[in-house]
Amino acid sequence: MNSVPRPLRNIGVIAHVDAGKTTTTERILYYTGRNHRIGDTHAGTATMDFDDQEKRRGITINSAATTVFWNGVQINLIDTPGHIDFNIEVNRSLRVLDGAVVVFDGVAGVEPQTETNWRLADKYGVPRIAFVNKLDRTGADFERVVRMLEQRLGVKALVLQWPIGTEGGFRGVVDLVGERALVWRSDDPDDGYVVQAIPTELVAMVQQRRERLIEAAAEQDDEALRAYVEGAGVSGEQLRACIRKGTLAGAFVPVLAGAAFKNKGVEPLLDAVVDYLPAPGEVSGARQPESDPQGPLAALAFKVVSEAHGLMVFVRVYRGRLQPGDTVLNASTGRRERVARLYEVHANRHEERALLQAGDIAALVGLKDTLTGHTLCDPQHPLVLEQIVVPEPVIDVAIEPKTQADQQGLSRALQALVKEDPSLHVRQDAESGQTVLSGMGELQLEVSLEKLRTKHRVEVSVGRPQVAFRETLTQMTEVHHVHKKQSGGPGQFAEVSLRLEPLPRGAGIRFESRIVGGAIPREFIPAVETGLRRAAEAGVLAGYPCVDFQATLLDGRFHERDSSGMAFELAAAAAFRVGAAKAAPAVLEPVMAVEVITPVEHLGDCIGDLHRRRGSVRAQDQRDNVVTVQAWVPLKEMFGYIGQLRALSSGRAQYSMQFDHYAVAPQGVAQESVSA
Structure with a gap:
């Protein structure tokens, strides 16, 4: 890796819908000088929500990229949607980012979509900073959100700031690292903050919190730990280095506080991004090669946008350099493509670039066959980077x-x-x-x-x-099928013996060949798998795709003259249809993870309604006079739910849901789906 990392951070801002993610991003653009006015999500003036539908609906739909500078460091920033329906945007952004700022609502805390995004960041090994936002709102509780972080997400929360004032009286934060108070003069973004002594009423608590902070951080460095144990004290520089090391290693997650809408807490957040999140190449892993600007090109396409003049492909360059006119190999398709132009993207504005190098995130124009997840590389040094996993539609x-x-x-x-x-x-x-x-x-x-x-x-x-809906098999069966056709012209012959057996939910379709001794020539075996998969797409009960089973090719025969790939494909498809019908096929339905937040007086009605919808309640959590109910409910029963929930709660309850798993549908539902 580079001995001196580039002064560059590739970060994303992620959160549950309405946690204040785009509002935080808009303040980042303002304080870094990228924008000279602050955009507003609900007024349709947010820079990063530039799509017409985003402006009209007041939500983020597409991930949007921009570049800003803070303290001499370039920050490539991607603002992502919070709504579960657009989770692919978070998924593919996290795949190419080096770090993330996770925004939490100071009142609601850890919400369902936050958990989903957090697991995605875990999957891709992305270091994070937590920013507890909206601390100026009634009901905001910083300490409670920190506890939720640890309990629900299973992480060690390293508190770096403590709020000064609560709810409407929130006016600043205590910087535990620097042992000082940062107090904002007003809500005006241009007024900034002043550095003051820590308020007297917080001194004892801050000392206690800082002691915990130093103890946790010092464990990351032997020298710092020795100084701490021997009572010599850990310097501010040592402490920041330890926090950075622990953040990159995933030992803990730094937690900061603020109220972005009131322009409080954003400048220290930017400082933390520079101080604690990694530069390209600082976090190594199987998903990315070494960040070497002199090495052979390796880049991943993570987003494609169709424009009037063709495709604009967003890429992360992991290694090497790229210039307009270069020919690259798409290792995912085996085809060569020519790059016409390079662009640095600022929301909906594009600035042409003459060069990209390891660590850069930018857009390419001129590629014709490159899709999300494809690897672009030097034709002389082919490699394929880890794909982006796309969820199944429901x-x-x-x-x-x-x-x-x-x-x-x-x-x-x-x-x-x-x-x-x-x-x-x-x-x-x-x-x-x-x-x-x-x-x-x-x-x-x-x-x-x-x-x-x-x-x-x-x-x-x-x-x-x-x-x-989906279909699956619930029993093991073996089937033998001969495909024979001899009516004029060349004949067709293929004989296959298959075993079909169920797999656990979410396993997909697996194929295995146990052919020995050339009973079926090797070149025809892929055709057997193709025929199986094609037949599975149409199912056997009601035309729904059949999933979660293993097909094993046990035996077969071929004819020197009349056998072909097509004949074996047809034989395998017919064998699947016969075998699947004998394997007790069942209909699967998508089940959603539903979270309902309701006043306590409407709890009984809400739970009763979930039960009527075939839901099973998993957990309840009461805070003051509000209860959060978590349940699994079949998607089929959730159409029109929002109207009923409002009626049951006089408009005071709210809910969110996301896909969780597929489950075998009850007989009545299965028969109804087959009839339909």
């Missing part, structure tokens, strides 16, 4: 073009949508012939259909949202 809508002109544009428009958002799937329903669009939730599908109309000028008729 909800479908059938769409039909309104006119002949729309028919011609629909296929092209859907192709563009799926290129941009790989969590969308498109398929043709075998029985009805309808085009089915599948996604992660109603809001995502609604936004995608709006894009069809406004961006691609295609009008469609839309069916009611439907649950994306």
